[in-house]
Amino acid sequence: MVASFDGPTHEGALDEFRRLDLEHQAKAPARVRQRVAGRAREVLQTNPKEAEIVVAQAERPRSRLPIRSIFERAPHLLPALRPCWVMSPLLAAEMIPPAVVFDAVVFDEASQITPAEAVASIARARQVVVAGDGRQLPPTIFFAKTVADEVEGDADEEMVSARDSESILDLFAGGLLGVADLTWHYRSMDERLIAFSNRELYGGRLSTFPAVTPEPAISHVVVPFRPLDTQGTRSNPDEVDRVVDLVLEHAERRRHLSLGVITMGQSHERNIESELRRRLADRPSPSLDAFFAGDRMEPFFVKSLERSQGDERDAVIVSVGYHKAPDGRLPARFGPLLHDGGERRLNVAVTRARRSLVLVTSFEAADMDPARFTAPGVALLRQYLEFAAAPVVSERPDIQRPSSALVAQICTRLENAGVPTRAAYGMSGYTIDVAAAHPDDPERMVLAIELDGDNYRSAGTVRERDRLRPQMLESLGWAVHRIWSADWLADPRRETHRAVNAWVDAVMKADEKGRSVGAAGSS
Numbered sequence: 001m002v003a004s005f006d007g008p009t010h011e012g013a014l015d016e017f018r019r020l021d022l023e024h025q026a027k028a029p030a031r032v033r034q035r036v037a038g039r040a041r042e043v044l045q046t047n048p049k050e051a052e053i054v055v056a057q058a059e060r061p062r063s064r065l066p067i068r069s070i071f072e073r074a075p076h077l078l079p080a081l082r083p084c085w086v087m088s089p090l091l092a093a094e095m096i097p098p099a100v101v102f103d104a105v106v107f108d109e110a111s112q113i114t115p116a117e118a119v120a121s122i123a124r125a126r127q128v129v130v131a132g133d134g135r136q137l138p139p140t141i142f143f144a145k146t147v148a149d150e151v152e153g154d155a156d157e158e159m160v161s162a163r164d165s166e167s168i169l170d171l172f173a174g175g176l177l178g179v180a181d182l183t184w185h186y187r188s189m190d191e192r193l194i195a196f197s198n199r200e201l202y203g204g205r206l207s208t209f210p211a212v213t214p215e216p217a218i219s220h221v222v223v224p225f226r227p228l229d230t231q232g233t234r235s236n237p238d239e240v241d242r243v244v245d246l247v248l249e250h251a252e253r254r255r256h257l258s259l260g261v262i263t264m265g266q267s268h269e270r271n272i273e274s275e276l277r278r279r280l281a282d283r284p285s286p287s288l289d290a291f292f293a294g295d296r297m298e299p300f301f302v303k304s305l306e307r308s309q310g311d312e313r314d315a316v317i318v319s320v321g322y323h324k325a326p327d328g329r330l331p332a333r334f335g336p337l338l339h340d341g342g343e344r345r346l347n348v349a350v351t352r353a354r355r356s357l358v359l360v361t362s363f364e365a366a367d368m369d370p371a372r373f374t375a376p377g378v379a380l381l382r383q384y385l386e387f388a389a390a391p392v393v394s395e396r397p398d399i400q401r402p403s404s405a406l407v408a409q410i411c412t413r414l415e416n417a418g419v420p421t422r423a424a425y426g427m428s429g430y431t432i433d434v435a436a437a438h439p440d441d442p443e444r445m446v447l448a449i450e451l452d453g454d455n456y457r458s459a460g461t462v463r464e465r466d467r468l469r470p471q472m473l474e475s476l477g478w479a480v481h482r483i484w485s486a487d488w489l490a491d492p493r494r495e496t497h498r499a500v501n502a503w504v505d506a507v508m509k510a511d512e513k514g515r516s517v518g519a520a521g522s523s
Helices: 009-047 049-061 067-073 077-081 087-093 116-124 168-176 192-200 237-253 266-282 286-292 341-348 376-389 405-416 454-456 460-476 485-490 492-522
Strands: 106-107 127-131 139-143 161-162 220-222 259-263 301-304 314-318 353-361 421-425 432-438 442-450 479-482
Touching: 009 049, 009 077, 009 460, 049 067, 049 077, 067 087, 087 116, 106 116, 116 168, 127 168, 168 192, 192 353, 192 376, 220 376, 237 259, 237 266, 237 314, 237 353, 259 266, 266 301, 301 376, 341 376, 353 376, 405 421, 405 432, 405 485, 421 442, 432 492, 442 460, 442 492, 460 479, 479 492, 485 492
Parallel strands: 106 127, 220 353, 259 301, 259 314, 314 353, 442 479
Antiparallel strands: 139 161, 421 432, 432 442
């Protein structure tokens, strides 16, 4: 079988598979609608009285019965007409009678749902699917403080404290049923945005994809220290000003990209919003008004980290707000990061960006004594400050060498042909076997050369390895070229020539794209 292998023939079969797979997916909605319509017709014929009730309610311009009452009177027809319902667990208990049972109930963001909230929905399900991330925000109960904050005698300006509760995700992951890890990370268009969390919180299990651009995805803005009497608050006015500067600069120069601001505390959130409103009032502009309008597909927001889970934007500004005392000492005032699960909160804040993240602080990692700042969330913040100051290209030094004799041989031949290469390029468990760089910029990648070795075999399905992975890389700006090991062993000179030609084409396309982007930016 290996002796008869022919790369071009196999590629033709894969092209046919990709075409049919995309066609199958494209036709799926029509198939679903057809089956729903057929089921609805059956129920209409067997439950004519329910049909009369639903039609009568639909024709009424006002004063319709509550949904729960309609469910009770048409328990067969209503689910047949609308087989998929989206609502919160508490709303499900209110709107859906216990007698109505769904084939499946799916809990999304399950790390934030308590068992008490979920039990009514579970009672209405034949099957339960619980989806969530145990390293993100747990259910949090807020309650008023009655005593001063115990940390260095600082009064809690928010006048609330928090206690984390068990979630439905914790309950199900505790061994009630099987657990499947979904390890592909889609949000970040540059894996450097998720690399820190992948290393520190997910044990490197996430599969991420490298970006082609050498420009930093993460930057750290440090607000210079000056003595300020902020009376124990956790919002540095200089940091507020700097964040608003960055927001307005984005709105003027990068308005095509959505933006969000995440803060570590509610008072800092309010101060940024207030200063932004004041500045906008002083400089009326139709273009700025359009950027900050609430009817955008992804409107601008300023949110404390407790409210930001589930949000994502092209660009995110994370503003810590906590700052030094007038004497230059950094107090241990870190609000929600001090609580149990503080590391989860920080993880949420720093993983909301798709393209770029700017971290704004009034101090640096060197200002945080590891022996003094020991709470897990605060310790993780210190580590993230170090990372943001110099986000490295790879967190996997063990794979920064050719992973096989075949990879080493390919790299050697391509280098001899003038193609700058890097083996096992990437920061996660999935790496590009051989990455080829632009001849004028060795940090700018243009071509991903994929082999049929360990990475190829590690994919769970044909769809993943032969369509989704190349599709994901191409969406990030890579050109993709495949070398089959049987073809290489049969004729390495021919395969080297093919790879060099693919690299030349990739360089030309990258240059054309760069010129078009530059022309658009200057116009």
